[in-house]
Amino acid sequence: MDYKALVEACKDDLVADLFGLLEIESVKGESSKDAPVGEGPKRALDYMLELGRRDGFSTLNVENIAGHIESGKGEKLFGILGHVDVVPPGKGWDTDPFNPEILGDEIVARGIQDDKGPTMAAYYAMKILHQQGAPFKYRTRLIIGTDEESDWQCTEAYFNAEEMPQAGFAPDAAFPLIHGEKGISTFNFVQKQTALDEDEPKIELKALISGERYNMVPEDAEAKLKIQQNMSEVIQSYEDFLRETKAEGSYEVDNGFLKLSIQGKSAHGSTPEAGVNAGLILIQFLKRLDLDNNAKAFAGFAVDRFVGRTDGAQLGMDYSHDEMGETSVNVGMINYTEVDGGIFGVNLRYPEGIDFDAKMDALKEDITEQGFTIEDLEYQPPHYVDKEDPLVKILTDAYRNHVDDRTEPFTIGGGTYARTLEKGVAFGAMFKDTADTMHQKNERMKVEELLKATEIYLEALHRICIKGEMDED
Ligand SMILES: [Zn+2]
Numbered sequence: 001m002d003y004k005a006l007v008e009a010c011k012d013d014l015v016a017d018l019f020g021l022l023e024i025e026s027v028k029g030e031s032s033k034d035a036p037v038g039e040g041p042k043r044a045l046d047y048m049l050e051l052g053r054r055d056g057f058s059t060l061n062v063e064n065i066a067g068h069i070e071s072g073k074g075e076k077l078f079g080i081l082g083h084v085d086v087v088p089p090g091k092g093w094d095t096d097p098f099n100p101e102i103l104g105d106e107i108v109a110r111g112i113q114d115d116k117g118p119t120m121a122a123y124y125a126m127k128i129l130h131q132q133g134a135p136f137k138y139r140t141r142l143i144i145g146t147d148e149e150s151d152w153q154c155t156e157a158y159f160n161a162e163e164m165p166q167a168g169f170a171p172d173a174a175f176p177l178i179h180g181e182k183g184i185s186t187f188n189f190v191q192k193q194t195a196l197d198e199d200e201p202k203i204e205l206k207a208l209i210s211g212e213r214y215n216m217v218p219e220d221a222e223a224k225l226k227i228q229q230n231m232s233e234v235i236q237s238y239e240d241f242l243r244e245t246k247a248e249g250s251y252e253v254d255n256g257f258l259k260l261s262i263q264g265k266s267a268h269g270s271t272p273e274a275g276v277n278a279g280l281i282l283i284q285f286l287k288r289l290d291l292d293n294n295a296k297a298f299a300g301f302a303v304d305r306f307v308g309r310t311d312g313a314q315l316g317m318d319y320s321h322d323e324m325g326e327t328s329v330n331v332g333m334i335n336y337t338e339v340d341g342g343i344f345g346v347n348l349r350y351p352e353g354i355d356f357d358a359k360m361d362a363l364k365e366d367i368t369e370q371g372f373t374i375e376d377l378e379y380q381p382p383h384y385v386d387k388e389d390p391l392v393k394i395l396t397d398a399y400r401n402h403v404d405d406r407t408e409p410f411t412i413g414g415g416t417y418a419r420t421l422e423k424g425v426a427f428g429a430m431f432k433d434t435a436d437t438m439h440q441k442n443e444r445m446k447v448e449e450l451l452k453a454t455e456i457y458l459e460a461l462h463r464i465c466i467k468g469e470m471d472e473d
Contacts, residue, residue, distance in 0.1 A: 001462055003402075003455045006128050011451060015107075018120040018450070021047055022100040022109040026085050028150050036065045037085065037153065041146035044084035044116075048123070048144050055127050066158035068143045071126060072136025078465050079141050079168030080126070080457075081155070081417055081424065082119030083148035086111035092441040106444040114438035115148065115417075117445045118171035118429035118453060125457035129466065137468035140461060141165065148172070148417055155420040167391045167470065170418040171457065173426035174434075176399045179392050180324045180411030181419055181426075182270070182349040183356060185379035186214040189301070191341035192371045197293050203227050203234065205286060205295035206257070208336040210279025214347040216332055217275030219266040221282040223336075225258045225289075234258060234289065241285045249282075260285070269347040270413030272310040272330035279334035280307050297371050298342035304370070306331050312348060316366065317359050321351035323387065324411045349413045352384045383419035384411075390470045395427050398460040402452060405432050427460070429453040 029038025052059040052069030089097035100109035145154035204226040211218030248263040262282040267275030287299040312327040333345030416426040
């Protein structure tokens with residue numbers, strides 16, 4: 001089969017159908033009975049299902065929040081999982097984000113990379129195969145979600161109602177292929193306040209605040225201290241601390257209060273080692289001061305549990321997997337007030353192979369005597385498909401037949417849509433040298449990349465769903 005020629009022949013139709021999809025403002029909106037995540041996402045779903053019917057596929061709408069387009073007959077099912085909702089456009093566009101244009105060799109529009117372009121590429125791969133008329137060994141199903149950018153209610157509703165494919169891919173990330181994603185947990189360490197000791201401390205920690213999100217390294221931290229005597233001594237000691245640690249910070253005296261601030265460096269929560277956690281630096285200074293017992297316990301806990309490493313060893317959560325790497329711990333939010341005590345908001349990511357529940361139970365037990373509890377725990381387990389699995393092999397090979405790139409399939413600390421499939425990988429559609437403009441202004445994709453991705457998907461589906469290569473040994 002001449003994949004390239006088949007795709008080239010339907011290029012105009014592909015671009016025209018894609019433009020129609022890009023024109024729909026499918027940002028999550030007000031929920032109503034007929035449109036659980038808003039009118040825009042629902043219209044984008046209807047649009048795709050209508051294309052499916054036009055082209056002779058069977059389609060299904062699941063609660064106006066997800067749906068599918070299917071080809072072929074038989075027992076086995078192969079899934080492609082894409083989404084047609086988009087994040088809000090934001091400001092600063094050079095074009096109308098919902099009026100797609102081809103500028104130079106690129107299509108510019110909100111959603112072209114994430115994920116309307118790749119979803120349409122996969123749809124056309126399926127459509128070309130369908131038109132070839134060869135019998136399918138796997139029913140091939142394009143599953144369409146409308147809530148990927150927010151709460152994944154779409155896949156939840158869909159897989160509650162519908163069967164899980166034997167295998168599949170999500171064209172919602174990058175080539176060549178992502179076959180493993182760490183488990184992602186967020187939770188809070190919450191301090192229990194105890195009665196204050198009799199002696200009045202010389203220094204009161206009124207408040208500390210650092211960070212706003214679990215999945216970012218805090219770049220700023222501020223603390224407010226009330227100092228009864230020897231203000232200048234504390235300031236001197238802070239200046240010494242900044243010099244010793246080479247931290248970037250400043251202070252301000254205001255009416256008997258001393259305000260300290262630290263400037264760190266932001267980074268994504270999956271790579272805390274790439275950032276500088278401003279809050280943890282500031283706490284290291286506070287630990288040197290003569291604070292009340294609650295503030296002391298707060299600072300002591302941080303130094304004990306977080307400072308110095310990001311692999312979770314101080315929490316008993318460290319683990320290393322050959323391909324997926326190590327546990328990572330990001331303390332994304334730190335908050336202390338005199339009245340409520342301290343909270344540490346943590347984003348902990350972990351590889352396959354660790355007994356997360358057991359380790360969490362042990363940790364809960366362990367921190368009790370330090371006066372802390374764990375609250376608001378949420379997590380998604382790790383997602384992993386063996387690198388030697390035929391699914392991974394065939395998809396990677398299909399990619400290599402169209403691109404001069406021998407990059408190995410890889411694993412990541414983040415989460416992609418593929419993890420909602422039991423046996424699923426992320427497969428495209430960003431190429432090695434593609435500028436990642438997802439969620440940014442002027443989101444764009446080269447026409448050539450759109451066609452190339454379609455060719456790759458066509459070969460992959462041809463080999464898996466028609467030729468049945470996944471079942472050969
Ligand atoms: Zn996406």
